[in-house]
Amino acid sequence: MPEHTSDVVVIGAGLIGLSVAWRLATDGVRVTVCDPTPGAQTSNVAAGMLAPVTEVEYGEDDLLALNLASVNAWPRFAAELEEFTGLPAGLHQTGTLAVAYDVDDAAALRRLAEYQRRLGLEVEELTGRDARRREPLLATGVSGGVWVPGDHSVDNRQAVTTLLEAVDRSGVLLLRRRVTRVLTSGTTAVGVQLDNGDTMHAGQIVVAAGPWSPQLDGVPEELRPPVRPVKGELLRLRVPEAYRPALQHTVRATARGFSVYLVPRPGGELVVGATTSELGYDTRVLAGGAFALLRDARTVLPITDELELVETIAGLRPATPDNAPVLGPSGLDRLLWATGHYRNGVLLTPVTAQVIADTIRTGSVPELGKPFLASRFGR
Numbered sequence: 001m002p003e004h005t006s007d008v009v010v011i012g013a014g015l016i017g018l019s020v021a022w023r024l025a026t027d028g029v030r031v032t033v034c035d036p037t038p039g040a041q042t043s044n045v046a047a048g049m050l051a052p053v054t055e056v057e058y059g060e061d062d063l064l065a066l067n068l069a070s071v072n073a074w075p076r077f078a079a080e081l082e083e084f085t086g087l088p089a090g091l092h093q094t095g096t097l098a099v100a101y102d103v104d105d106a107a108a109l110r111r112l113a114e115y116q117r118r119l120g121l122e123v124e125e126l127t128g129r130d131a132r133r134r135e136p137l138l139a140t141g142v143s144g145g146v147w148v149p150g151d152h153s154v155d156n157r158q159a160v161t162t163l164l165e166a167v168d169r170s171g172v173l174l175l176r177r178r179v180t181r182v183l184t185s186g187t188t189a190v191g192v193q194l195d196n197g198d199t200m201h202a203g204q205i206v207v208a209a210g211p212w213s214p215q216l217d218g219v220p221e222e223l224r225p226p227v228r229p230v231k232g233e234l235l236r237l238r239v240p241e242a243y244r245p246a247l248q249h250t251v252r253a254t255a256r257g258f259s260v261y262l263v264p265r266p267g268g269e270l271v272v273g274a275t276t277s278e279l280g281y282d283t284r285v286l287a288g289g290a291f292a293l294l295r296d297a298r299t300v301l302p303i304t305d306e307l308e309l310v311e312t313i314a315g316l317r318p319a320t321p322d323n324a325p326v327l328g329p330s331g332l333d334r335l336l337w338a339t340g341h342y343r344n345g346v347l348l349t350p351v352t353a354q355v356i357a358d359t360i361r362t363g364s365v366p367e368l369g370k371p372f373l374a375s376r377f378g379r
């Protein structure tokens, strides 16, 4: 049975695992990343919103602080990545327009804007007419809006491509293999076993396997993080040249009580998402999901009817009981979690890489990461 060694083994090559690996490798750490399909799961499906303000939920103050730190970290992270690889990182600093359709939607949006203002977040309330001045193709029925200058987006697929190049250039070994088991000696994780039977010894293991993170054999049941898959269906539309740009900013809408978001890419793609369903590891796109997204998108952006539907896809968000990630010690020595990012994986990529790299370098979790330890769930 062949054996290998590495300073750090990262399980999972989504945006989180790749950015952790890149950060460590540029600090001179020997890193191996294991994933049978790098970048092809949740990171490939996401819409890529950096939305600490427009996705804020009542009462999630610690998560908000982490989200704000990460949105502020994105420009530097993107610049470093671009300098290192010569490729675009996919960051688009466009701002976000939240809009409401009917009067009930407008009341809900106003309440959320008040909460956002109380938290000290930058928001500007708009009339329907002002919203249409920013986005002229919005439906005349749009009754109001909130302009959020600090919420942006990242082309997640571009970011995956660029991070794969970055890990390659920084000397990371990428093994297209599934980890079947974490190897332990007493209460210390010492390596991993791969699906071809090979083993790899590691000084540290980082689990960045998204919704699959709790499934690793060798990790005692009571230490596994409470991460579950939450399915999201999403559509990709192509805007014909004549109508470009259909939107200039990310638009989040509440339309007759339903939520939809539309994220424009510079190349003419419009990403429309996303449903939220608790169906386990099911990634089928259901007709009802696609229908609801198209119905709500055309309510606020009637030109949706004229766009080409080029892709329907579903992915799995790694959700936790408090919607916040699980970062740092696992209860097994030398095994760290970097998982559970739920709706904020793209947003939290830079800060997660920094928290995990600092934890490995210093042996303790930095202040920013402390509210997100697995121990908050009694693990």
Ligand code: GLY
Residues within 6 Å of the ligand: 047, 049, 055, 232, 273, 274, 317, 342, 343, 344
């Ligand atoms: N952050 C977008 C979503 O989870 O659908």
